[in-house]
Amino acid sequence: MDPYINEWLNLVIRFAHLITGIAWIGASFYFVWLDNHLQTPPKTKAEQGIAGDLWAIHGGGFYEIAKYKLAPPHIPSTLHWFKWEAYSTWITGFLLLSLMFYLGAETYLIDKRVADLSPFQAILLGIGAIVLGVGSYEALVRTKLRNYSGVLGLILILLVTALAYGLTQVFSARGAYMHIGAIMGTIMAGNVFFGIMPSQRALVNAVAKGSAPDPAYGLNAKLRSTHNTYITLPVLFIMISNHYPMTFNHSANWLVLMVIVVITAMVRQYFVLRHFGKQKPLILIAAVLATIVLAMAIAPPTAQLTKQQEQHVISDKQVLQMFQQRCNTCHSEQATDPVFTVAPAGLSFSDIDTIKQWAPRIKARVLDAQDMPFMNKTVMTDTERQQLAHWIANLAQQ
Secondary structure (H helix, E strand, O other), rough: HHHHHHHHHHHHHHHHHHHHHHHHHHHHHHHHHHHHHHEEEOOOOOOEEEEEEEEEEEEEEEEEHHHHEOOOOOOOOOOOOOOOOHHHHHHHHHHHHHHHHHHHHHHOHHHHHOOOHHHHHHHHHHHHHHHHHHHHHHHHHHHHHOHHHHHHHHHHHHHHHHHHHHHHHHOOOOHHHHHHHHHHHHHHHHHHHHHHHHHHHHHHHHHHHHHOOOOOHHHHHHHHHHHHHHHHHHHHHHHHHHHHHHOOOOOOOHHHHHHHHHHHHHHHHHHHHHOOOOOOOHHHHHHHHHHHHHHEEEOOOOOOOOOOHHOOOOOHHHHHHHHHHHHOOOOOOOOOOOOOOOHHHHHHOOHHHHHOHHHHHHHHHHHHHHOOOHHOOOOOOOHHHHHHHHHHHHHHHH
């Protein structure tokens, strides 16, 4: 595909995914907040079948909100359903995944240093992983395990951990992370399609027929909605993770991901409990401390030059030559890379002063995370990285 067309498709689909995702997550968070803030209604409302009500003010107006224990006596002429936010988010997400990691499998999904796959094999493994992950979740949530949230949660964490480890053994680090995100996002959309919407339709049909709704439908929808609220923050992290290679390019990247999944779920738990009026700051403090410990655990070692190493630091001219050979296929005013036809982030390393200016960022990407050159397309050697590390360390000491 023409790189220019690819960039426009990427922009349009990514922007649409962002907009629909905001709409879905916003509605989801709002209804969880709403459900957790309902108060015992006055007797007159309780006699009408209302289980809880809430007063709010927003945008210069007062709102009175009521939730029925099961359903109202009659279905109103206008009933708002919340489903297309979820469906459109999943559709745009899958289109973006297909554009980036399937049509661009050789660029973003396949890392020959990890596994020598053909594009067809990589795509098959990717789709298979999504089907396996979502299918396993659906099988588990339909059993009696749904009544034991702690046990089910532990099993699901172990399942995601196994998938994360397996995917990091066959895909690029970026590709593995994004497929875990795709599995979680598909589970969320599946909860709407397979659980929440059928339950809501059953409730509406029961009211329309004049029969008493089965409480099990409402409980099923609430269970899946609860699962979605805890999955949301891990998915949001994965969506932005490609900007932070210190996480996905770590040697234990699968474990790093799972730690972050747990931390983000803890943060969500804090706010869910707060909705109920339960202040549990220790949960948030634990999440912050866990983040600090993780950052320290995966931090790269600080380079310290010996006197002998200082004497053999390569020259500025040699560094410039290295960048011309290893980096300037992308990072130059006349990029020659077939995919990155415009210098990423607008960075052109055409002179030594620019390289020195960006030395800290170069260290983070080329030496610490080692995700640049991208997929090591220009085959930068370990010796060259070590030479560059010594040059930057010497630069910092000047």
